[in-house]
Amino acid sequence: MKDKTQVTASESTRASQSREEAPTLRPPVNVFEDAEGITLEADMPGVSRERLQLRVDQDSLLIEGDIQAAVPQGMEALYADVRATRYSRSFALSRELDTENIDASLNNGVLRLRIGKRAEVRPRKIEVRVD
Amino acid sequence: MFGSLSNFDDSLFDDLRRMQREMDEMFGPRTWPAGIRSVARGTYPPINVGATSEGVDIYLFAAGLDPKTLDISIQQNLLTVAGERKVEVPDDVEYYRRERYSGAFKRVISLPEDVDPDQVDAHYVDGILQVSVKRREASRPRQIQVK
Numbered sequence: 130m131k132d133k134t135q136v137t138a139s140e141s142t143r144a145s146q147s148r149e150e151a152p153t154l155r156p157p158v159n160v161f162e163d164a165e166g167i168t169l170e171a172d173m174p175g176v177s178r179e180r181l182q183l184r185v186d187q188d189s190l191l192i193e194g195d196i197q198a199a200v201p202q203g204m205e206a207l208y209a210d211v212r213a214t215r216y217s218r219s220f221a222l223s224r225e226l227d228t229e230n231i232d233a234s235l236n237n238g239v240l241r242l243r244i245g246k247r248a249e250v251r252p253r254k255i256e257v258r259v260d
Numbered sequence: 261m262f263g264s265l266s267n268f269d270d271s272l273f274d275d276l277r278r279m280q281r282e283m284d285e286m287f288g289p290r291t292w293p294a295g296i297r298s299v300a301r302g303t304y305p306p307i308n309v310g311a312t313s314e315g316v317d318i319y320l321f322a323a324g325l326d327p328k329t330l331d332i333s334i335q336q337n338l339l340t341v342a343g344e345r346k347v348e349v350p351d352d353v354e355y356y357r358r359e360r361y362s363g364a365f366k367r368v369i370s371l372p373e374d375v376d377p378d379q380v381d382a383h384y385v386d387g388i389l390q391v392s393v394k395r396r397e398a399s400r401p402r403q404i405q406v407k
Contacts, residue, residue: 157359163352170347172360174305174323174387195280198319198388201312207372210306211321214280238323238387 153217156192156240164252166245167226173216174238181235183242185228191219192240225250304345304361305389309369313401315379315394316371323387330384332391334377339391342366374399 156171173181175196184191196214222228222244230245305322324345331342347362371393379394 157361159347159358159360160356161350161353162356163350163354168353170360172323172387174321177386196388197386199383199385199390200282200310201314201317204310204312204317206308207311207316208307208309208369210303211308211319237325237384238321 151215152213153215154211154213155218156194156216158218164246166230166243169220169240169242169244171216171218171240171242172238173235173240176216176235176238176240178235181240183233185222185231187222187224187228189219189221190242190244191217192242193217194240303367304365305367307367307369309371311372313395315392316375318369318371318391318393320367320389320391321387322365322389325384325387325389327384327389330382330389332380332382334375334380334393336377337371337373337375339369339371339393340366341369341389341391 156173158172159168159170161168169190171192173192173194175198176194177197180195180197182191182193184193194216196211196216225246227245227247232243234241305320307321308319310317310319318339318341320341322343322345324347325343329343331340333340342365344364345362347360349362372395374395375393376396377393381392383390383392
């Protein structure tokens with residue numbers, strides 16, 4: 130199942146700073162660029178669409194999400210690689226990216242963000258005329 | 261819409277916080293002696309194991325898998341999970357970061373001695389594979405009636 134959704138831009142990332150300081154996980158990402166824009170993929174297993182938070186403004190992108198897993202009553206940990214329940218990672222954006230034009234999807238814990246470039250900065254092919 | 265996420269219903273939010281706190285307490289910073297089959301931190305996929313008197317639950321944090329390709333087997337008290345995650349790599353792009361694991365993986369997890377290999381259940385939700393193994397009937401705590 131694929132959840133396709135549009136990101137809403139927020140004015141600032143202040144909300145995240147007011148949260149209590151709990152340890153967070155840094156999701157591994159792949160970032161790549163082509164002529165039309167930048168794609169970011171992040172592994173955030175355990176995060177559902179409802180618990181994913183994306184904040185975008187002109188200069189920065191903040192990705193956050195809470196892990197939800199079915200934990201039976203009275204469970205004790207025998208072993209844990211993952212020792213926090215919240216993912217958080219931020220990136221600085223650059224001017225040529227069109228933050229009004231972001232597409233996000235979340236599929237089996239993989240977040241995929243597509244940030245387009247402003248039309249005026251897309252590379253233009255320059256024809257060389259031979260006279 | 262993500263914008264509406266900030267307007268959480270209070271009770272729901274409290275509930276989530278409480279659950280997170282419980283999970284934080286349970287899986288928070290702590291040191292275990294390294295198991296003989298344990299692997300270096302950062303190995304894909306990360307694993308948490310939790311136990312109750314009824315059974316043992318293994319959580320594999322494995323986003324982006326096709327559950328059909330997973331090979332889960334249990335022999336006595338050894339659980340083996342093998343699979344492959346293929347991360348699609350377009351070739352006509354410029355890469356800045358490639359941190360996501362791509363390729364085959366296999367992890368072997370030692371479970372307590374009293375698990376029942378015939379009572380295993382596996383679910384894959386939002387990128388977490390949860391394998392639940394029940395303990396043998398005989399080793400579960402029993403309520404004893406006073407006559």
